[in-house]
Each structure stands twice: as structure tokens, then as C-alpha cells.
Amino acid sequence: MGASQSRPHEGQIIFRSETPVQFSSNVVEQLSERQASPTPTPERQATLDEHVRTRIQDEVKQLRKAEEDVQEEIRVALEKENLDREKAMVSDGQRDGAGSVKSSAVLMGDLEEIRSKIDRFQTRKSLANYPELRASQEALVSCYKSHPTSSLDCWMEVVNFKNSVAQLEKKDYFKTLQ
Structure with a gap:
């Protein structure tokens, strides 16, 4: 009974409706x-x-x-x-110009050493060791602050400051020669 439905059909099956479809x-x-x-x-x-x-x-x-x-x-x-x-x-x-191989860690150490030397140099060159220069600098700054609109009134302090710097440069120059 059900055997005919189980068999595959060959060909195409067409269904026809007897009632017309209307839209x-x-x-x-x-x-x-x-x-x-x-x-x-x-x-x-x-x-x-x-x-x-x-x-x-x-x-x-x-x-x-x-x-x-x-x-x-x-x-x-x-x-x-x-x-x-x-x-x-x-x-x-392979060696660099100094004859030693440098790794990144060694170079960083060298860089820190140079930074510390620069810091020591800067502290030695501070104005604390030169009271005459520090005084002329403070006089110039106070003059500029007291005359904000007429800075040309501070010409005398500028000349004094320049002279102090020139004297200090001459003194340090002669120290380095000795």
C-alpha cells in the first residue's frame, strides 16, 4: 500500500487546481x-x-x-x-671607537653618568658663588618689575649687569688658563 509513495518518481509532477486562484x-x-x-x-x-x-x-x-x-x-x-x-x-x-662593545644597558648607564656630571657642573656655575653678579641681576629684575611699561628706564641696571657678566667671564677665563 505505501510502497508506491516511497519510490522516487522520475520526472516532474504537476498539480492542477480545479478552483481558480484570484487575487x-x-x-x-x-x-x-x-x-x-x-x-x-x-x-x-x-x-x-x-x-x-x-x-x-x-x-x-x-x-x-x-x-x-x-x-x-x-x-x-x-x-x-x-x-x-x-x-x-x-x-x-666588533668594537666602537673607544675599543669596547656597547650594549643598550651600558649606553644607558653612560648617559646617566653624563647627566649627573652636567648637574654637578650646573650647581658649580650657579650664581650663589658670585654675589656681585647676583646683586646686579636682582637689581635689573626689580627695575623691570617696577617699570613694566617703560623698560628703557632701566638702562643703568642693564649696563651694570653687563659689566658684572663681563668681569666674571674675564675672571673665569683667566682661571681656566692657569
Whole structure:
């Protein structure tokens, strides 16, 4: 009994209805308007736009992630290359002008040492050791503050300050020669 339905049918099966199918005029008009207009309806367009936006955002996220991965790979490769180069310099015995190989850590130590020397030099050169220069500087600053609109009134203090600096330079110059 059910065997005939289980067998696959060869060919195409067509069903015919004896009752005619009728559509209302509103449905026919709506379908013909949609077919005639090349643009989708506003609801359909909004759905399409949202779908496109979502896909674009997903692609942008994937591209950013890929870019971050590539940048990380480049950073790691450069670090490895620099370390390999330093190791090669040490093992090959390449020397700089002073005759020693310098690594980044040694260079940072040297830089800190130079900074400390500069700080010591600056403290030695402070105006505390030169009271006459400090006095003329303070007189000049106070004159400028008391005459903010007429700074030319402080010409005498400027001349005194210049003379103090010149005397100090001569004295230090002669100290360095001795």
C-alpha cells in the first residue's frame, strides 16, 4: 500500500487546481508597483543599510585586529633582530671607537653618568658663588618689575649687569688658563 509513495518518481509532477486562484486588486497593484520601481521600499532599504553597516563594522574590526597582529609581529621581529645584532657584535669582537662593545644597558648607564656630571657642573656655575653678579641681576629684575611699561628706564641696571657678566667671564677665563 505505501510502497508506491516511497519510490522516487522520475520526472516532474504537476498539480492542477480545479478552483481558480484570484487575487485582490490591491495585491496586484502593490506587486506591480514593486516590480516597476527599481528602488526598494524604505523599510527594505533600512534593513539593507543596517545589514551593510554591520558587515562593514565587522570587517573594520577584523582589519584592525589583523593590523595590530602585524604590528606586534614587526615589533617582535625588530627586537629579535636588534638582540641578534648585539650578540653578533659581542661574539665577532666588533668594537666602537673607544675599543669596547656597547650594549643598550651600558649606553644607558653612560648617559646617566653624563647627566649627573652636567648637574654637578650646573650647581658649580650657579650664581650663589658670585654675589656681585647676583646683586646686579636682582637689581635689573626689580627695575623691570617696577617699570613694566617703560623698560628703557632701566638702562643703568642693564649696563651694570653687563659689566658684572663681563668681569666674571674675564675672571673665569683667566682661571681656566692657569
